[in-house]
Amino acid sequence: MQNPDVSIILVNYKTPLLIIDCLRSVEKHTSGLTYEVLVVNNDPDPSGRALVLDAFPTTRWIEMGYNSGFSRANNRGIQESTGRLVLLLNSDTLLIDNVLKRCADLLDSRPEVAAVGPMQITRDGKVHTEAYSGFSQLRRYFYILPGSGFFKRLLHRWLPDNQYADPNQVDWLIGSFIMTRRETIRKAGGLDENFFMYAEDVEWCWRLGKQGKMLLLRDAFYIHLEYGSSTDYxxxxxxxxxxxxxxxxxxxxxxxxxxxxxxxxxxxxxxxxxxxxxxxxxxxxxxxxxxxxxxxxxxxxxxxxxxxxxxxxxxxxxxxxxxxxxxx
Missing domain, CATH: 1.20.1280 (Monooxygenase)
Structure with a gap:
């Protein structure tokens, strides 16, 4: 059997019903390419496997045996996958149009692009404006200082934003939807497995960005429900x-x-x-x-x-x- 165009990797931790909803949206809105789905399981509760596989029997279910976090689980999924393109997709996401095909076509037609992702929106269509797209924007947030006046100007001068000619080019993409090439991952390396949860997508995008442009499609969208599996943290x-x-x-x-x-x-x-x-x-x-x-x-x-x-x-x-x- 010929390898699929895209390998879609999801991590399960107490989210089998969200995964089913996510995969239904993928099935409904995706056309013009082939894909495989791999679910990497971090949940010790065995009941999720039957729920997901009953709804989507062709899904490949991979057991980690413990709560391995985001990086290790996704790396396992990448290792087990066969598509020429790889999509990391959160379990608490929903597609609303054929955005997978658009992202895949972009990567196929623009070799200078390393990775691509669409904008996040809420279920009611509100854009996630708080999502960062620059390393310096994120670093400035870490300082507990007054948010305006002298300190704001100081931080912006000390940590200026990168400027790009392409309005869609950013420093990093949110880990809930990142599509890249298998070859790019081979060159940049997988996610850093020291990270348990959070910031691993930022660090990974820093390395992916050394291989080419990171593009945030500001006219493409997907729903990110937040936070499907992170309430424990x-x-x-x-x-x-x-x-x-x-x-x-x-x-x-x-x-x-x-x-x-x-x-x-x-x-x-x-x-x-x-x-x-x-x-x-x-x-x-x-x-x-x-x-x-x-x-x-x-x-x-x-x-x-x-x-x-x-x-x-x-x-x-x-x-x-x-x-x-x-x-x-």
Whole structure:
């Protein structure tokens, strides 16, 4: 049997019903190319296999045997796949038109392009404007500083955005939909398996981008429901200083270390450590000015200190870029 045009790789972790909905949308909207589907299973619950295979018997089901995270599971799928093109697709996504064919045609006709993806939208059609497309945009977000005025200008001057002649060219693509060539993966390498979850797509796109342009098709769309399988790794109380999910930011710090080196990593870590006494002192000062117990309402500050403690658990491993499994 001839190899398919595209290998579609999905990772299952407690999302078999989402995968079925996703594959129904693929089946409904995809034409003009051949494809295979590989589901890599990270879920210890065996019931998902029967659900998916009953609905889509031709799906190739691959067992990891443990929750291996995003990078290791996708790399296994890439190794087992046979298509000349590879698509990483999240389980919580839905196609709304024949975007697979458009992306495949683009990669076939433009050899200077390394990878391509469409824009994310919500189920009600709202574009995900918060999705980053530049490395510097992402790095600026890591600094807990006032979001306007002097500090905003300072960060933009220190970390300027890359400028491209092609309006569709970006630094990186969201990992929920990345299509690239098998040959490009061979040259750039697979996803970095030190990452458990988050930021692995950013680091991978950095290496893919060395092989050619990264294109974000701003007039093509797919639905990303978010977050189908990541609820175990999210913080539900979000404030300005506690807006980072610990797992996400441990991975972000690993990405900064790998891509930008020891200096950039240490600047961020020292920034967080220095903020601990600052935010405690600020709140205590506010309480004193309002004639309240100086140690009242410090829950937010304690939570930030707890997060910094989690980051520091991975400090030496990250500093020396040691191999491992960076899972909180």
């Amino acid at each position: 999210q913080e539900h109380k979000v404030t300005h200083i506690n807006r980072f999910k610990p797992q996400m930011h441990v991975s972000n710090l690993l990405w900064v270390r790998k891509q930008y080196g020891v200096g950039a990593y240490l600047v961020l870590i020292l920034h967080y450590i220095a903020l601990v006494p600052v935010i405690f002192g600020w709140k205590i000062g506010v309480n004193l000015l309002k004639f309240r117990n100086p140690f009242a309402e410090l829950e937010n500050q304690r939570e930030f200190a707890r997060h910094v403690g989690i980051f520091l658990r991975f400090f030496w491993k990250t500093l020396f870029n040691q191999k491992g499994f960076y899972k909180v």
